[in-house]
Amino acid sequence: MGKLRSMHKALGVAAATALALTGCGGGADAGGATGSAGEDGVITVKLGVVGPKTGPASLYYEYMDQTFETFSDDFEEKYDVRFEVISEDDQASPEETARAVSRLINEKGVHALMGPPLSGNSLQVADVVQKSQLPWLLPGPNADEIINYDIQPNWAFMTNFTNQQIMAVLGERLWANGQKVGIVYSADGFGQSNLQHLKSWAEENGHEVTAEETIQPGASDANAIIQRFKDSGVDSVFMGITQGADTATVTRAIEQAGFEPKTIMTTGTILTNYKDVADPSQWEKIQIVDPRNFLEGGDSEVLAAVREATGEAPAIPTNNISTYAILDIYAQAVQEVGDATDFEAVRQAIEDIETVHIGDSLTIENPFSEDDHVLYDDDPAKWHTYGFDENFELVHLGTAAECLQKSC
Structure with missing residues (x-):
């Protein structure tokens, strides 16, 4: 600039x-x-x-x-x-x-x-x-x-x-083709809000969360969490986790367990401190959605x-x-x-x-009004879907609406 x-x-x-x-x-x-x-x-x-x-x-x-x-x-x-x-x-x-x-x-x-x-x-x-x-x-x-x-x-x-907005964008993707959804979320306000809004969206749209698991900040492993996902038949995972390092704990457990869900989605918090404590094989299937390009x-x-x-x-x-x-x-x-x-x-x-x-x-x-003080909205045509290459560089896969249609 x-x-x-x-x-x-x-x-x-x-x-x-x-x-x-x-x-x-x-x-x-x-x-x-x-x-x-x-x-x-x-x-x-x-x-x-x-x-x-x-x-x-x-x-x-x-x-x-x-x-x-x-x-x-x-x-x-x-x-x-x-x-x-x-x-x-x-x-x-x-x-x-x-x-x-x-x-x-x-x-x-x-x-x-x-x-x-x-x-x-x-x-x-x-x-x-x-x-x-x-x-x-x-x-x-x-x-x-x-x-x-x-x-x-x-x-x-x-x-x-907001969490409500991202759930509106992610919900259709997570439950696509009758998938069973599991959420692992941080034991803090961010994680609990993710759980609340995911469950609320699911109920409003005729779905249910098959499994929900909490991860404590700094947890050393998530093997038991992933085993419960496998036992429940979960094939679509959402990680509502505050710290990238805790996300790495979950994805490491996914790999160690040989768990292969069809869909793994998380939020932009993975961009914080995930790469330094994870391997490329653990992030190759992860996707995020965000309203920013x-x-x-x-x-x-x-x-x-x-x-x-x-x-x-x-x-x-x-x-x-x-x-x-x-x-x-x-x-x-x-x-x-x-x-x-x-x-x-x-x-x-x-x-x-x-x-x-x-x-x-x-x-x-004109983003705001008396009863709307949030910059973005939940129109999936305005959100972007990203994956990651082997260097953890973002790869643009299309809008959220496009990826719902073509299964990015």
Whole structure:
């Protein structure tokens, strides 16, 4: 991206890194984030960011860090909005999340809150954030329950798909040709929400889940789970698992057991830390669906820019893109209102946004309404199906609708 290249020429890598979530973004002086325009015409926003900086789930913080490092200057240039980031480490603990959110709201006086990125932690603080009446920016979580539309006006906005949406897309594929479906899911909010929505979709569409199994984070094997799948006659598997390493535990057990289901589907969480602990033979049949096009267009541009700016692979590609989208939305809203401390006006501007920009070449029009604060929908013609080559590079197999018809 042109702006990214010019940023590197002007600032250098060290200055770019200063835009990460380790302190203030954009070079604002401490205490300078008034939420209104300064002498330079730029509105400096105090943005509270909460997530697991440390611990086994740190990738769920890193994707936000990478996105700020790469794009902070872009949003300032496009919208005259600068982010002063105040970050808190919740260590992926719901209790720490509650304390971190309380500090950001009550002690730091942030103008908006981003995160936490894990669904279970977001559910833990949803009521508190809604009562705070601050714009709540959610590029990571998937659980539908986080946004309770009975609360109006609603302050949460999600730029990831929801579990209900992905189940609507996956359901027909999982149960195609009378297949018996088994789900293995994480023992956390993300996994439990996957189970709930898969079972709900199945019941509404005349199907049933043949087997359901839980995997604990960090489990060393899943042999008993896979044996129960085999004993139940399961031939279609869905893995609703938060961590890629736990997904690897399941796929390793599938291979060891000689289990050969016709269909194996999972979510984009496999892109986190799966490859380094799995073998090509264990991922050759796995497919994912996602509303983002990782291989071309604006979604791909965001990922390429992250690689160029940070020298690293995007930590969680799905969520790097979602973070870009939510920052674009929020910056536009603040620019329109002219004052980040007019929280209700900013919230309304987000809800009424006309065009979301992702990278240089992708736009999404009018995504939100009063009772819909999720960027994507569940139209299978708008979702993409991916497999993996032997190097774990994504292979585009067609849209979800096309793959249902031709059995990708």
